[in-house]
Amino acid sequence: xxxxxxxxxxxxxxxxxxxxxxxxxxxxxxEIKKADEEIIIVHGAxxxxxxxxxxxxxxxxxxxxEQTLGFALTHANVQKLNTMVLNSLHENNIPAVSIPPHAIxxxxxHEPTDMNYDIFRDLLKQGFTPVTFGDVIxxxxxxxxxxxxxxxxxxxxxxxxxxKAIFVIDEDGLYTSNPKTDENAEFIETINLERLKQLSTPxxxxxxxxxxxxxxxxxIKNIVNLGINTVLLNGNKPDRLYKVLIGEKTKCTTVNRx
Amino acid sequence: xxxxxxxxxxxxxxxxxxxxxxxxxxxxxxEIKKADEEIIIVHGAxxxxxxxxxxxxxxxxxxxxEQTLGFALTHANVQKLNTMVLNSLHENNIPAVSIPPHAIxxxxxHEPTDMNYDIFRDLLKQGFTPVTFGDVIxxxxxxxxxxxxxxxxxxxxxxxxxxKAIFVIDEDGLYTSNPKTDENAEFIETINLERLKQLSTPxxxxxxxxxxxxxxxxxIKNIVNLGINTVLLNGNKPDRLYKVLIGEKTKCTTVNRx
Numbered sequence: 001x002x003x004x005x006x007x008x009x010x011x012x013x014x015x016x017x018x019x020x021x022x023x024x025x026x027x028x029x030x031e032i033k034k035a036d037e038e039i040i041i042v043h044g045a046x047x048x049x050x051x052x053x054x055x056x057x058x059x060x061x062x063x064x065x066e067q068t069l070g071f072a073l074t075h076a077n078v079q080k081l082n083t084m085v086l087n088s089l090h091e092n093n094i095p096a097v098s099i100p101p102h103a104i105x106x107x108x109x110h111e112p113t114d115m116n117y118d119i120f121r122d123l124l125k126q127g128f129t130p131v132t133f134g135d136v137i138x139x140x141x142x143x144x145x146x147x148x149x150x151x152x153x154x155x156x157x158x159x160x161x162x163x164k165a166i167f168v169i170d171e172d173g174l175y176t177s178n179p180k181t182d183e184n185a186e187f188i189e190t191i192n193l194e195r196l197k198q199l200s201t202p203x204x205x206x207x208x209x210x211x212x213x214x215x216x217x218x219x220i221k222n223i224v225n226l227g228i229n230t231v232l233l234n235g236n237k238p239d240r241l242y243k244v245l246i247g248e249k250t251k252c253t254t255v256n257r258x
Numbered sequence: 259x260x261x262x263x264x265x266x267x268x269x270x271x272x273x274x275x276x277x278x279x280x281x282x283x284x285x286x287x288x289e290i291k292k293a294d295e296e297i298i299i300v301h302g303a304x305x306x307x308x309x310x311x312x313x314x315x316x317x318x319x320x321x322x323x324e325q326t327l328g329f330a331l332t333h334a335n336v337q338k339l340n341t342m343v344l345n346s347l348h349e350n351n352i353p354a355v356s357i358p359p360h361a362i363x364x365x366x367x368h369e370p371t372d373m374n375y376d377i378f379r380d381l382l383k384q385g386f387t388p389v390t391f392g393d394v395i396x397x398x399x400x401x402x403x404x405x406x407x408x409x410x411x412x413x414x415x416x417x418x419x420x421x422k423a424i425f426v427i428d429e430d431g432l433y434t435s436n437p438k439t440d441e442n443a444e445f446i447e448t449i450n451l452e453r454l455k456q457l458s459t460p461x462x463x464x465x466x467x468x469x470x471x472x473x474x475x476x477x478i479k480n481i482v483n484l485g486i487n488t489v490l491l492n493g494n495k496p497d498r499l500y501k502v503l504i505g506e507k508t509k510c511t512t513v514n515r516x
Contacts, residue, residue, distance in 0.1 A: 065385070
């Protein structure tokens with residue numbers, strides 16, 4: 001089985017409010033269907049979540065009453081995005097059922113507490129494809145905060161020990177430095193945990209409310225440390241997700257433990 | 259605190275696929291806001307749920323693979339309805355947050371098993387208005403079945419012991435027989451549990467996948483039996499919900515234990 005995180009920048013234009021990239025999501029849905037594997041999907045909140053979450057400053061926790069409505073608005077907006085992702089999966093005959101994180105877990109000062117994994121397990125057993133997503137969530141200490149898709153990837157990987165954890169992003173994979181700002185950045189095909197640790201610093205600079213690439217690298221370290229191979233691939237390039245799912249060679253970065 | 263069930267026939271036209279009654283829902287949202295009480299909302303799935311659930315025969319449990327996609331499609335469609343209800347509540351400044359039943363409970367041969375009430379409690383504590391809804395759900399024995407809004411009313415009433423359980427329906431309340439088919443039907447202002455038991459039979463005839471009025475009467479008996487006063491009122495008539503919430507006299511049926 002595989003756990004796939006489809007990044008918010010792949011399914012939306014992160015700089016434009018409520019901009020769903022239906023063509024890209026439809027193609028990725030078709031690739032997932034064609035691969036015909038047991039899969040859990042995590043998707044980012046993209047512009048549907050990040051823009052209102054930033055506006056109401058939700059990741060800092062409860063400060064004023066206006067944020068309460070802001071939390072509610074943000075969740076409903078992410079639920080709208082989730083419905084569009086579900087519709088695309090259904091159009092490709094994937095029986096996807098969503099599980100919003102706020103209904104199955106809470107955080108405590110940004111740290112996860114008990115999560116209900118049974119619903120994922122029972123949905124899989126019944127032949128469904130569980131879909132969860134980055135969203136706003138209650139936090140025991142802060143009132144509320146944000147549960148990122150990357151955090152969900154880590155928790156689900158720990159629990160389900162997939163064959164691979166796959167991050168579908170808007171770059172071909174990892175580079176020696178940020179390819180968006182450094183033309184000398186070199187692409188990395190395979191990297192081990194030790195080398196990844198030395199690499200993490202250059203990726204700090206496109207952070208968002210969920211800590212951007214720095215947070216993602218930390219998540220990947222934690223997943224790989226469990227002995228789960230992790231792949232980063234470009235979701236804007238056709239067939240790369242499909243090829244990784246069926247074990248064929250394609251452009252991507254593979255992170256191994258040793 | 260109050261628990262309000264807004265019937266599927268109030269928020270949709272049950273005979274027409276995906277027909278959301280925005281004007282009615284907006285008015286009810288405004289009435290709830292004006293009353294300014296602690297509230298849990300349950301809404302029906304209406305035509306968004308009943309039409310596909312019937313098409314795929316979901317309440318009978320798993321029979322064939324086609325139903326798996328049918329379950330997924332039905333849930334996504336009910337989630338779409340739920341997002342519209344949330345939007346209406348938000349436009350009226352109610353910080354409504356949804357909790358889909360399939361994420362917090364399973365059934366076992368239609369009977370509820372452990373439900374996670376903590377998320378309702380924690381949302382209320384943080385100043386939110388929890389919203390749940392009738393939907394498709396996993397069933398340990400049957401694979402899947404349907405969790406009606408009425409069942410959710412009963413479970414939440416047991417757990418939270420509200421001041422009143424309120425059913426917002428498309429009739430003024432209860433009658434001595436079915437007012438839609440019998441012109442001699444007499445309106446009932448107040449009724450006790452004993453008399454309600456004698457009344458239940460005439461209401462069998464507008465059943466849907468969740469057993470229609472017969473199921474509702476059974477639910478009401480169970481709630482009233484806990485000592486919780488239950489009110490049925492017409493959601494198509496302005497101000498009735500508001501008046502019941504603030505304790506003013508209006509046309510409705512009140513069911514008391516004795």
